[in-house]
Amino acid sequence: MAKHSLGFFSLTALVAGNMIGSGIFLLPSNLASLGAESLLGWLASGAGAIALSFIFIYFNQKLPGGAGPYTYPRAAFGELVGLQSAYCYWLNIWIGNAALAATFAGYAASFIPGLESPEMRALAAISVVWIFTFVNFLPAKQVGLVQIILLITKLLPLLLIGIVGLGAIHSQYYQQYWRMPGSPSHLSVFSQSVALTLWAFLGLESATVPSGAVKGGSDTVKKATLCGVTIALVIYLLTSVVIMGVVPAPALAHSHAPFALAALTLLGPVGKWIVGLGAILACLGSLNGWILLQGQMPQSVSQEGLFPRLFARTNHHGTPIAGILITSVLISLLLMMTASQSLAKQFQTIILLATLATLLPYLL
Numbered sequence: 001m002a003k004h005s006l007g008f009f010s011l012t013a014l015v016a017g018n019m020i021g022s023g024i025f026l027l028p029s030n031l032a033s034l035g036a037e038s039l040l041g042w043l044a045s046g047a048g049a050i051a052l053s054f055i056f057i058y059f060n061q062k063l064p065g066g067a068g069p070y071t072y073p074r075a076a077f078g079e080l081v082g083l084q085s086a087y088c089y090w091l092n093i094w095i096g097n098a099a100l101a102a103t104f105a106g107y108a109a110s111f112i113p114g115l116e117s118p119e120m121r122a123l124a125a126i127s128v129v130w131i132f133t134f135v136n137f138l139p140a141k142q143v144g145l146v147q148i149i150l151l152i153t154k155l156l157p158l159l160l161i162g163i164v165g166l167g168a169i170h171s172q173y174y175q176q177y178w179r180m181p182g183s184p185s186h187l188s189v190f191s192q193s194v195a196l197t198l199w200a201f202l203g204l205e206s207a208t209v210p211s212g213a214v215k216g217g218s219d220t221v222k223k224a225t226l227c228g229v230t231i232a233l234v235i236y237l238l239t240s241v242v243i244m245g246v247v248p249a250p251a252l253a254h255s256h257a258p259f260a261l262a263a264l265t266l267l268g269p270v271g272k273w274i275v276g277l278g279a280i281l282a283c284l285g286s287l288n289g290w291i292l293l294q295g296q297m298p299q300s301v302s303q304e305g306l307f308p309r310l311f312a313r314t315n316h317h318g319t320p321i322a323g324i325l326i327t328s329v330l331i332s333l334l335l336m337m338t339a340s341q342s343l344a345k346q347f348q349t350i351i352l353l354a355t356l357a358t359l360l361p362y363l364l
Contacts, residue, residue: 005139005140005141005144005213005215006140006141006144006210006213006214006215007144007214007215007216007220008215008216008220008223008224009148010141010144010145010147010148011144011207011214011220011221011224011228012223012224012227012228012231013144013147013148013150013151013228013285013289014144014147014206014207014210014224014228014289014292015203015204015206015207015224015225015227015228015229015232016151016227016228016229016231016232017147017150017151017154017285017286017288017289018202018203018206018286018289018290018293019200019201019202019203019204019228019229019232019286020151020154020155020158020200020231020232020235020236020282020285020286021100021103021282021283021285021286021287024158024200024235024236024239024282027196027197027199027200027240028240028243028244028252028258028259030196031193031196031197031240034189034192034193037189037190037193038189038192038193038196038197039193039240039241039244040190040193041190041192041193041194041196041197042193042197042236042237042240043237044190044194044197045194045197045198045200045201046201046233046236046237048198048201049201049204049229049232049233050229050233052201052204052205052362053204053205053225053226053229056068056204056205056207056208056225057218057221057222057225057226059071059072059208060207060208060218060221060222061218061222063075064217064218066208066300067086067208067209067210067296067297067300067301068205068208068209069085069086069089069205069208069209069297069361069362070082070085070086070089070297070300070301070361071208071300072364073085073361073364074086076364077364079306081364082301082306083301083306084360084364085360085361085364086297086298086300086301086306086307086361088357088358088359088360088361089297089357089358089361090294090297090298090301090327091354091357092202092354092355092357092358092361093290093293093294093297093327094294094327094328094330094331094334095334095350095353095354095357096199096202096290096350096351096354097129097287097290097291097294097327097331098125098331098334098335098338098350099199099350099351099354100283100286100287100290101125101126101128101129101283101287101331101335102121102122102125102335102338102350103279103283104124104125104128104280104283104284104287105121105122105124105125105128106121107260107276107279107280107283108124108280109121109124110260110272110276111273111276111277111280112124118339119339121339122335122336122338122339125335126331126332126335126336128284128287129287129291129328129331129332129335130328130332132284132287132288132291133291133324133325133328135288135291136288136291136292136295136319136324137315137317137319137321137324138317138319139317139318139319140210140213140292140317140318140319143288143292146288147285147288147289147292150281150282150284150285150288151285153278153281153285154278154279154281154282154285155231155235156278157259157263157274157275157277157278157279158235158238158239158259158278158282159235159238160274160275161239161242161243161259161262161263161266161271161275162235162238162239162242164266164267165239165242165243165245165246165262165266166238166242168245168246168265168266169241169242169245169246170245170246171245173244173245173246173247173248173249195352195355196351197236198355199351199354199355200232200236201229201232202354202355202358203286203289203290204225204228204229204232205225206228206289206293207220207221207224207225207228208221208225209293209296209297210292210293210296239259242262243258243259243262246262246265246266247261247262247265259275259276259278259279260272260275260276260279262275263275263276291324291327291328294323294324294327294328295319295320295321295323295324295327296320296323297323298311298320298323298326298327299311299312299314299320299323302323310322310326311323311326334350338350
């Protein structure tokens with residue numbers, strides 16, 4: 001990556017854009033089966049995300065540059081632990097990208113005839129992965145501009161549904177959700193909701209991964225991280241409260257596109273199109289940001305001799321194209337392997353794999 005190619009706005013868009021993606025758009029369906037108690041999971045995960053943000057900011061100030069989730073454990077515990085952290089974080093990136101692509105295909109199926117079958121959704125998901133793979137061959141500054149544009153376009157429909165929905169909440173719907181039939185114990189609901197909502201905050205450390213190519217160094221990383229996490233947390237809480245207040249529990253629990261369903265309820269057919277398009281743009285924005293990181297992380301590790309040298313190869317823009325290409329192949333394979341499942345089941349399977357992979361780097 002070219003030196004000093006990302007500024008505050010690009011970096012904030014990277015942090016917020018990487019978090020606000022498939023999690024916010026499909027999680028309402030997954031959480032609906034757990035009841036309104038799952039809203040407590042958002043609060044717990046949000047508190048943990050803020051705490052982790054300050055930890056990453058502190059480490060970045062002490063060890064500026066490098067690739068955060070790999071650099072810090074390596075400095076503290078040595079190369080073996082650093083390699084373990086880097087490998088798990090890299091797994092989280094490309095497994096998570098599969099979830100983003102699958103969610104894009106699920107929302108696109110609402111607008112494009114022929115994407116109803118799992119096989120066609122998998123083909124659409126794989127296609128969009130490769131489109132953004134080639135977008136990320138451009139200079140990082142241009143990729144950052146694309147990220148800013150996609151963040152703005154995704155926030156507009158989310159804010160629309162949140163603000164309009166506040167005036168249309170039905171309090172009795174929360175009673176439907178509070179203890180859904182067959183719900184597990186309170187503790188089990190809380191733990192499951194935290195495990196699912198934690199996925200939506202993965203990416204809070206995004207600013208520290210390419211921090212060696214940031215204008216303003218650690219100060220910009222700090223501001224962008226806090227601003228990005230705050231934007232995500234506000235959006236998550238606002239939209240989750242609104243959706244559970246305007247869509248009956250049974251309908252939400254079985255929806256493949258809960259935001260489109262809420263928009264249809266609030267704004268009619270036009271709202272479904274607006275928010276459905278916003279959901280598609282949100283997934284694309286997150287996918288763009290994470291594909292940028294799927295090359296940066298293995299490149300940093302490769303340059304220090306812990307990953308194969310192939311991952312350090314770049315094009316004339318300084319973009320680590322070998323790492324991006326290899327990782328996109330793995331994403332495509334995972335999408336093909338999970339294509340036979342329903343979208344909600346496919347999404348849940350993938351995000352639990354990604355969350356599991358990222359717990360070790362976060363713990364370290």
